[in-house]
Amino acid sequence: MKTVLVIYNSRSGHTARIARRIWETVIAEGNQADLMDVVEADREGVDWNKYDLVIAGAPVLYGKFRREFVGFVNKYKSILDAKANSFFCVSVVARTPAKATPEGNVYCRKFLQNNPWKPKDAHCFAGKVDYPNWNWLDVKMIQMIMKMTKGPTEPTAVIDYTDWKDVEEYARHCLTLQA
Ligand SMILES: Cc1cc2nc3c(=O)[nH]c(=O)nc-3n(C[C@H](O)[C@H](O)[C@H](O)COP(=O)(O)O)c2cc1C
Secondary structure: OOOEEEEEEOOHHHHHHHHHHHHHHHHHHHEEEEEEHHHHHHHHHHOOHOOOOEEEEOOOOOEOOOHHHHHHHOOHHHHHHOOOOEEEEEEHHHHOHHHHOOOOOOOHHHHHHOOOOEEEEEEEEEEEEEHHHHHHHHHHHHHHHHOOOOOOOOOOOEOOOOOHHHHHHOOOOOOOOOO
């Protein structure tokens, strides 16, 4: 049995749902697990000694991962390095199979190359298009990206591109990782 921390950042809630499915799967496999938002983790503190494995994930927003997430993983880099760990990234470009691998997904690849914390394992998930719940400027910007990448542009589009079976498989895969 392992003790696992699933930690995430999420702007509109979708990465939070993916993190929750990972957490639920880890528990269903007979392990102990906690689920925390990075802001909560940073403010309230983490009892790192408890955990054998840390799974950390964040969405791509305008080509980047948010400061809260990047700041957190880099601040605790040496602790993370001493444990089994994995990073998952969520983006809509990952709906295309060629952009759904850590090498093929430009955001994930750049993170792995340039970020001070180098995760030992990485995975890309396709995220959600949710125009009705995004603000006007975000909708315009994402519609532009979608036009260029031949994705949906109708302002009413709500499309969950996440492969939820793959999320569960990823959780089981993470349980096999070593420190
Ligand atoms: C403001 C904004 C910017 C985004 N920028 C990108 C982007 O640059 N590339 C991309 O592939 N997806 C982009 N997305 C899609 C998100 O990665 C996707 O919707 C993800 O599911 C959002 O996760 P969250 O609900 O946890 O915030 C963007 C979404 C929003 C709302």
